[in-house]
Amino acid sequence: MTKFLPLLLAVGYAILMMRFSVWRTKKMLDARSQPLTDPSVTRLADAMARAMDLPEIKVSVFEVEPVNGLAAPDGRIFLTRGFLNRKMRGEVTAEELASVIAHELGHVALGHMRRRMIDFTGQNAVFVLLSAVLNRFLPFVGIWLANLISTALMARLSRRDEFEADAYATALLIKSGIGTEPQKSLFRKLGALTANRGEGIPAWLLSHPKTDERIAAIEANEARWQVKDQIS
Numbered sequence: 001m002t003k004f005l006p007l008l009l010a011v012g013y014a015i016l017m018m019r020f021s022v023w024r025t026k027k028m029l030d031a032r033s034q035p036l037t038d039p040s041v042t043r044l045a046d047a048m049a050r051a052m053d054l055p056e057i058k059v060s061v062f063e064v065e066p067v068n069g070l071a072a073p074d075g076r077i078f079l080t081r082g083f084l085n086r087k088m089r090g091e092v093t094a095e096e097l098a099s100v101i102a103h104e105l106g107h108v109a110l111g112h113m114r115r116r117m118i119d120f121t122g123q124n125a126v127f128v129l130l131s132a133v134l135n136r137f138l139p140f141v142g143i144w145l146a147n148l149i150s151t152a153l154m155a156r157l158s159r160r161d162e163f164e165a166d167a168y169a170t171a172l173l174i175k176s177g178i179g180t181e182p183q184k185s186l187f188r189k190l191g192a193l194t195a196n197r198g199e200g201i202p203a204w205l206l207s208h209p210k211t212d213e214r215i216a217a218i219e220a221n222e223a224r225w226q227v228k229d230q231i232s
Contacts, residue, residue, distance in 0.1 A: 029072055033060040038084065044098035044178060048105070051176035059101055067193045069100035071107040078104075086193060095182035099169055102183070106168030112161045159209045163217055170218050171225070180218055187211045 036042060036059040049057045058076065062068075065082040072078065079097060086092045107113065170180050190211060209217075 025072065026074060029060075029062060029076070029078065032063045033078060034063070035059075036061050036079065038087070038094070040094035041079075041087075041097050041101075044094055044176075045101055047178065048098065048102060048172055048176045051172060057101065057105070069104050071104040071113060073113050075108045075113075077101055077108070091193070092186065092189065093182060095178055096186040096189075098178055099173060099180075099183035099186055102169035102172045103165050105172065106165030107161065109168060110161075110164055112165065162209055163214070166214055166218060167221050170221050174222075174225075180222060184215050184218055187214050 036045075042059070045057045045059055049055065060076060060078050061084060062070070062078040062080045064080050065085070066080055067082045067086060068080045069083065070078050070080075079100060083092065083097060083100070087094065087097060166183075169183060173180055173183055188211065
């Protein structure tokens with residue numbers, strides 16, 4: 001039992017930290033957000049709600065400047081004020097913001113928030129185990145290697161979630177009559193909108209897939225679904 005104590009402590013610590021992070025995030029979002037009132041975007045959200053047989057899709061605005069969309073652990077969907085400001089300046093369209101909402105809905109519907117909590121716990125466990133093993137053979141360097149490996153693993157799992165949420169959004173945008181062009185056009189703009197935050201980082205450490213990979217996956221899904229429709 002003693003040999004597993006560091007692992008159990010790491011898992012317990014990860015769970016506590018994740019729960020604290022969820023609580024802190026909810027409190028921050030409650031204090032710094034308000035309902036989305038832009039009619040050009042809410043109209044498209046209503047179209048997606050009808051496609052899903054839902055009475056409505058509630059979207060809130062998170063009052064921060066960075067360009068982003070997010071799904072809260074409790075399932076709420078947010079666009080940042082920075083995204084809305086870019087729309088006011090004509091840099092993004094209402095349809096492109098609708099594609100962000102569809103993507104975040106994918107994270108919620110596919111259970112990614114709970115999965116990420118489990119992944120985070122697993123990452124900490126992997127880090128502890130690898131650190132213990134590698135440090136025996138590579139003192140000091142072992143911890144660095146363990147952190148690199150566990151971070152790369154978490155990044156790969158995150159990229160998997162992003163591809164899945166993209167596919168969900170593609171299907172929803174098609175079903176609601178918005179189409180996938182706004183989804184693809186927004187990805188082409190993201191580098192400039194987010195100041196190329198991933199530039200220079202190895203692909204296997206990026207938490208989000210590369211733009212060309214995401215667009216290619218969207219187009220592959222479209223082609224596959226069109227073939228199925230023709231057969232049926």
